[in-house]
Amino acid sequence: MSSWTLQQSTNEHLAGWNRPQVIKPEGDGEVLEVSMGPHHPSTHGVFRMDVKLDGEKVIGLKPVFGYLHRNHEQLGEKLSYLAIMPYTDRLDYFCSLSNNWGYAMAVEKLAGLEVPERADHLRVILAELTRFQNHASWIGFLAQEMGASGTPLMYAFREREKILDLFEELTGSRMMCNYMRFGGCRVDPTAEWLSETRKVVQGLHKFVDEFENLLTGNEILMSRTQGVGVLSHDLAVNASVSGPMARASGVNYDIRKVDHYGIYDRFNFRVPLGEHGDIYDRYMVRVLEIRESLSILEQALKSVPGGPILDPKAKSRGIRPKAGEAYGRIEAPKGELGFYLISDGAGSPYRYRIRPPSFINLTVLEDMCLGHNVADAILILGSVDIVLGEVDR
Amino acid sequence: MKTIEEIQAAIEAAVPGGEVTIVMNPSPAAQHSLLVGAGKAVAVAKFLRDDAELALDFCSNVTGVDWLDREIAEKVKVTKTVTKTVDGVEQQVEETVEETVKRAVPGYLECVYHLYSVAKKHGPVVIRMRTANRSDMVELPSLTPIWRGAEFQEREVFDLYGIVFTGHPDLRRILMWDEFKDHPMRKDYVLPDDFEYEPTPHDDVLKRAEAHRADVAQEGAAQ
Numbered sequence: 001m002s003s004w005t006l007q008q009s010t011n012e013h014l015a016g017w018n019r020p021q022v023i024k025p026e027g028d029g030e031v032l033e034v035s036m037g038p039h040h041p042s043t044h045g046v047f048r049m050d051v052k053l054d055g056e057k058v059i060g061l062k063p064v065f066g067y068l069h070r071n072h073e074q075l076g077e078k079l080s081y082l083a084i085m086p087y088t089d090r091l092d093y094f095c096s097l098s099n100n101w102g103y104a105m106a107v108e109k110l111a112g113l114e115v116p117e118r119a120d121h122l123r124v125i126l127a128e129l130t131r132f133q134n135h136a137s138w139i140g141f142l143a144q145e146m147g148a149s150g151t152p153l154m155y156a157f158r159e160r161e162k163i164l165d166l167f168e169e170l171t172g173s174r175m176m177c178n179y180m181r182f183g184g185c186r187v188d189p190t191a192e193w194l195s196e197t198r199k200v201v202q203g204l205h206k207f208v209d210e211f212e213n214l215l216t217g218n219e220i221l222m223s224r225t226q227g228v229g230v231l232s233h234d235l236a237v238n239a240s241v242s243g244p245m246a247r248a249s250g251v252n253y254d255i256r257k258v259d260h261y262g263i264y265d266r267f268n269f270r271v272p273l274g275e276h277g278d279i280y281d282r283y284m285v286r287v288l289e290i291r292e293s294l295s296i297l298e299q300a301l302k303s304v305p306g307g308p309i310l311d312p313k314a315k316s317r318g319i320r321p322k323a324g325e326a327y328g329r330i331e332a333p334k335g336e337l338g339f340y341l342i343s344d345g346a347g348s349p350y351r352y353r354i355r356p357p358s359f360i361n362l363t364v365l366e367d368m369c370l371g372h373n374v375a376d377a378i379l380i381l382g383s384v385d386i387v388l389g390e391v392d393r
Numbered sequence: 394m395k396t397i398e399e400i401q402a403a404i405e406a407a408v409p410g411g412e413v414t415i416v417m418n419p420s421p422a423a424q425h426s427l428l429v430g431a432g433k434a435v436a437v438a439k440f441l442r443d444d445a446e447l448a449l450d451f452c453s454n455v456t457g458v459d460w461l462d463r464e465i466a467e468k469v470k471v472t473k474t475v476t477k478t479v480d481g482v483e484q485q486v487e488e489t490v491e492e493t494v495k496r497a498v499p500g501y502l503e504c505v506y507h508l509y510s511v512a513k514k515h516g517p518v519v520i521r522m523r524t525a526n527r528s529d530m531v532e533l534p535s536l537t538p539i540w541r542g543a544e545f546q547e548r549e550v551f552d553l554y555g556i557v558f559t560g561h562p563d564l565r566r567i568l569m570w571d572e573f574k575d576h577p578m579r580k581d582y583v584l585p586d587d588f589e590y591e592p593t594p595h596d597d598v599l600k601r602a603e604a605h606r607a608d609v610a611q612e613g614a615a616q
Contacts, residue, residue: 018584066567069568069569070575073553074577074578112422139509237511240452240543241542253451253514323420324418324420324422325422325424326422327507338454338507340456343420351456353456353525355456359545360545360546363541363544392568
C-alpha cells in the first residue's frame with residue numbers, strides 16, 4: 001500500500017490559496033537551515049520547527065509533528081465507550097476535565113442522554129477552574145520565555161496547586177481526573193468541597209490583580225510582544241484558528257456563546273476581543289478571560305442545586321448507542337475541542353476522531369513567524385499555547 | 394439556518410452537476426450530511442464559503458473514515474404473479490411479498506468536513522466525499538485552497554488513511570515518519586512485528602546458513 005505518487009499541483013488548483021508570504025533572502029542570499037527541537041526547552045514538549053534563516057530573520061518555518069504520536073484514535077476504536085474516558089485525560093494533560101466534557105458531550109449527543117442540573121453546574125465549575133489554571137500557567141510560561149525566569153510562573157503554579165488540590169479531593173487525581181460520565185458526573189461533591197471552592201475562588205481575584213500588577217504594564221513584556229506575531233482576522237477564520245488565539249485577532253467566536261451548550265446561557269459573562277492580533281493581545285485576552293471565568297464561577301457556585309448527578313437512564317458501562325454519528329464540541333481553554341463519533345451499534349465506536357485545537361492553531365505558525373527574529377519565533381510558538389499530548393495524539 | 398434540503402437545492406442551483414445527495418443520520422444528534430461528488434467538490438465548497446446566506450467560512454474538522462466491503466440485508470417488496478386456486482378455479486393473481494435481499498456494498502474511504510459560520514454563527518453543515526474504492530491510489534480534491542484550516546488535517550488524513558488530495562500545496566506525512574509505509578488508521582491495517590525493522594548484515598549470514606543447511610539436508614537425502 002505504498003505506491004502512491006504525488007501529483008504536481010497546478011497553479012489553477014492553488015488559485016486563492018491563503019499561502020504564507022514568500023520572503024527572499026537579502027544580501028549574499030545565504031540561507032541557514034536550523035532544526036529547532038525536538039529537544040528544546042521552549043518547544044513545550046517534543047516538537048520540532050525546521051526554520052530557514054537569513055541572518056537572524058526567519059524566512060521559512062515548517063512545524064514537524066509526531067514525536068508523541070500514539071495513534072490515540074485507533075486505540076479508541078478498540079476500547080468500549082467508557083474505557084476511552086481516562087484516555088481523554090491524556091490528550092491535553094493540563095485540562096483533563098475539559099477533555100472529559102467534550103467527549104462526554106459527543107457520546108450524549110450520539111445516545112440522546114440528558115444531564116441533570118446539578119451535574120451541569122459541576123461541569124461548568126470544573127471547566128472554568130480548568131480554564132483558570134491553564135491560562136494562568138500559560139502566562140507564567142510566556143514570561144519564562146521572555147527571560148522572567150521563574151517568578152510569574154511560580155506565582156501561577158502556587159494558585160494552580162490550590163485548584164489541583166480541589167480536583168484531587170473531588171476526583172481522586174490531580175491531573176488525570178477521569179471525572180465525567182455520559183449523562184452526568186462520577187462523584188457527588190460534599191458541601192464542604194463546595195464551600196472550600198468558594199473560598200479558593202474568592203482568593204483568586206486577588207491573585208489576578210497581583211499578577212496583572214506584575215506583568216500588564218511591564219516594559220519588557222510590552223516591547224517584546226506588541227506588534228510581534230500578528231495574525232489577521234481573515235486568516236484566523238480561514239485557517240480555522242479558534243479559542244483565545246482567534247479572539248485576540250478580533251474574531252468574535254466563543255462556543256460557550258454560540259452553541260449554548262451546558263448551562264452557560266444562564267450566566268452573565270463577556271467575551272474579550274483583541275484588536276491587533278499580536279502576542280500582547282493574546283496575553284490580554286487570556287487575562288480578561290480568567291476574570292470572566294471567575295465571574296462565571298461565582299454565579300455557578302451560588303446556585304448549585306441538589307438532586308442526582310447522573311441521568312437515571314444512562315448506563316456508563318456497556319453503553320451501545322444506535323448506529324449514527326455525532327460531532328460534539330466545547331470551548332476548551334486552548335480553543336475548539338471537538339469529538340466526532342461514528343457508531344455502528346457495537347460497544348466501541350466505529351470511528352473516534354478528536355479535533356485538537358492546538359494542532360490546528362499551529363497551521364498559521366509560519367505566517368506569524370515570517371520576518372521576525374528567532375527569539376521572537378520562540379515567543380510566538382509559546383503564544384499559541386500548545387500541549388503535545390493533544391497535538392500529536 | 395437553512396435546512397439540509399434547502400442547502401442541497403441551493404447548491405444544485407449554483408453548481409450544476411454538483412451531484413449532491415443527502416445522507417441521513419439516524420442518531421439523536423440528527424446532524425445530516427451532504428455527499429458531494431468529487432468532480433465538482435471545489436466549486437461546491439467555494440459556493441458554501443462565499444454564499445452570502447450560508448457563509449460557511451470556518452472549516453472546523455476534517456477527518457477520514459474507512460468503510461470496509463460489507464453486505465446489507467434489505468427488505469424489499471416484490472410484486473409477483475402467482476398462480477392460485479381461488480374457489481376451485483385457477484387464476485393468475487398479483488401478490489406483494491416482502492423479501493430479504495442481500496446487497497454487497499464495495500468499500501470506500503470517506504473524507505468528512507464539519508463546516509461552521511463565524512460570520513453568521515451557525516452550523517454545523519457536514520459535507521462528505523467518497524473515493525471509488527479502497528485501493529492505495531485513491532484521490533479526492535483538496536479543499537485547502539478554500540479553507541486553509543484543512544491544510545494540516547488533510548495531511549493527517551493522507552497520512553493515516555492514504556487518500557491522496559490533489560491540489561494540496563504540501564502533501565507529506567504529518568504524524569508518522571516519512572519512511573513509514575502503509576496507513577495505520579485503515580481497518581485492515583496489520584501491525585508489523587517490528588516498527589523499525591531494518592535489514593542488518595546479520596540477515597545475509599542467516600540466509601547463507603539456511604542455504605547451507607538445506608544443501609546438507611539434500612546431500613544427506615541423496616546418500
